[in-house]
Amino acid sequence: MINEESEKDVDQPWWREAVAYQIYPRSFADSNGDGIGDLPGITDRLDYLAELGVDAIWICPFYTSPQNDHGYDVADYCDVDPIFGTLADADRLIDRAHELGLKVIVDLVPNHTSSAHPWFTEALAEAEVEAKQTGAGPGTTARDRYIFRDGRGEAGEEPPTNWRSVFGGPAWTRIASGQWYLHLFDDDQPDLNWHNPEVVAEFTKILTFWLEQGVDGFRVDIAHGLFKELRDQVVPEGLALTSDAAVMYQRGVTDAPMWDNPGVHEIYREWRTLIDSFDGDRMMVAEAWTPGPAELRRYVRTDEFNQAFNFSWLQAPWSAEAFTEVIESTLKALGPSRAAPTWVLSNHDVARHRSRYGDGLQALHRARAATLTMLALPGSAYLYQGEELGLPQVYLPPEYQEDPWSETGEGGRDGCRVPLPWSGFEPPFGFSDVPDEELPMQPWLPQPAEWVDMTVAAQTGVKDSTLEFYRAALAARRIHALGGAEDVEILDSPEGVVAFRRRGASSGTSGDDEQGDLVVVLNCGMEPTPLPEGEIVMYSGEPIVGDLPTDSAVWIRAAD
Structure with a gap:
């Protein structure tokens, strides 16, 4: 929480230095024993999060969905x-x-809908009618809410562009x-056409609905992807056109006409005006994958996003040089915008x-050392559920994988989504509220048996545990x-060591700094390195x- 007794902090919005805890609903806590986490399960565990010491929760999508x-x-x-x-x-x-005292941030997914969305169902039905008879012309139809295009080639048999889906395979699917x-992700996730006024108006209604429900903020999914320049992606000679190439612009290797087009900023300025019209310091944070902090700065101008995830920190390897470069480049880039940086290590x-x-x-x-370093940096921090337990990535055999990304052979994300272990000595480790007369069951993704020593119950009160x-x-x-x-201030330090000074930070409940920076x-x-x-x-x-031993971090109240 913000130090309420410090005069310099009293007028600061809650999110500027908040620690938010990301909840993946399917994998947090299951209240009804079906093996899938749910909203009542989250509610039942909110006391745990308050005791952990976070300021806010970010909940991944829980909306009506086919769950593909x-x-x-x-x-x-x-x-x-x-x-x-x-x-x-x-x-x-x-x-x-x-x-x-916890703020609530919910996910918003504006780049695409499900193919089961009524709009897309209407678009396909209209296309089927047109395939049988002339009538509804492109540009004035239900399809204009999405990005439908004629194909290339003599019979339109080739996709409109050479784009690849992030999940693998072509980014275009042909209909009757x-x-x-267009679907930059799975073919069950058609991309919306943000040039269509109906789309703009619909999301204004959606934002208003959840603001009136009392949410404190929005995490905007694929914030850099709403507007597209429909042309072939130019790929340097020798680089294969794969799903990886579609995001290589993050590394400055290739252009990406599907990402980071200027039109997105007008939309976010309108959203910011709407959000600011509600009381309580409502906010929005962007998931915007960009080549670096300098490009990210565009999203956190004073009339757009309040925050944007700093993925440069997440992507940095275990390296003093890499961490130092990210700290310096992030703070330098965001300084002119007066935006508070965000820091995240997992999601x-x-x-x-x-x-x-x-x-x-x-x-x-x-x-643990990287986390402690992150928590001392200016700005806010985002934690991902289970990292407070020290959970590792889990390898899941193909028969257990559910992520659509894994189906394409491009890899999957299930290994970081395995449900949390809360208590007990065998799966489901307290994740599911199973009646006494029923046998324990594995949740939707199986938990490793070796997590028995990593449950919340096993770590609570244990002095050296990751949870404590x-x-x-x-x-x-x-x-x-x-x-x-x-x-x-980055300090001179031996090779392999990151050291910095934070001036004026709190040094007790009074907020003064008599004890030093x-x-x-x-x-x-x-x-080991001297301190x-x-x-x-x-x-x-x-x-x-x-x-200071290797692979460790420390906070020191400087003597001068």
Whole structure:
């Protein structure tokens, strides 16, 4: 929480230094024993999150959906899918979260709908009629809410462009009339046409609906993808045109006419005006994959998004040089916009950061050290469910994989979505509320038996557990790392070490800084490193005596 007694922080919006906890509903907590998480399950566990010390929750889509992409294929944006509960359950969740002082951020998916959405059903029905008789012409039809185009070639047998789906395969699918529709993801997720006023008006209604329900913010999915320049993607010689090539623009390798077109910004300015018309510091955060912080800055201009995810931090390898470069480039790029940076290490789309950093206990030590470093940086932080338990990525055999990405041979995301272990000694580890007379069952994705020592119950009250580390780190953040300068000073340090100074951060409930500035040291090197003078107030591993060990981080109240 923001330090309410610090004068410099009292007028600051809640999200500027908040820690948000991402909830993947299918995998958080199951209240009815069907093996799938739901909204009542989330509500039942909100006390756990309040005790953990987060300020907000971000809930992935729970709207009506065929669940082909587990909710990111939306059929009705203003209702709850029965597998997750009801609108009344959503109301109870929001109300209970607010009682506990937690803000609620919900996912918004504006790039595409489900193919089961009434609009798309109408579009296909219209196309079928046209295939039999002339009449409804393109551009004045239901299809204009989506991106339908005639194909290339003598008989229109070739797709309109050479684009590839992020999930693998062509980004176009042909329908009965001979036309093609665009889907940058699965073919069950047709892309909307944001040049159509009906689409613009519909999402204004959707935003208003959830704002009136009391949500505090929106995480906007694929925020960089709404407008497309319909031409072939230019790929450098020698680079294959694959789904990877469609996102290579993030690395500056190729152009990407499907991403990051200027038209998106007009839409977000209109949304910002709407959101600001509601009380309570409502907000929106962009999922915008860009080549770097400089490009990301466009999304957080003063009249657009309040925040945008900083994926450069997530993508950085375990490297002092890489972490330092991301910190410096992020703060430099966002400084002119006065936008607060966001920091994130894991989410539902990427391998858990513990597993990205290696194997075994070394990887866990690195994960905790990276987290502690992140929590000291200016701005807000986003945690992904289960990282507070130190959960690793899970390898799931093909027969258990459900992610549409895995079906294409391009890999899948199921390994970071395995349901949380809460208690007990065998699956479902308290995830499902199973009646006593029934046998335990595996949830929708199977949990590893070795998670028995990683449950919430097994770690609660255990001094050196990852869960207690997160609780301590979040408490230390409120005391030592809030309200400071929105920039940091990178300090000279040995090779393999990141060190920075945060001036003016809180040093107690009074908000003064008589104890000195906060200095953070992260040792990514091969040898222990000396520490500056001062009081150690938080550390990522074992208590520190002398030098800082490798694969660890520390917070120090500087002596001067």
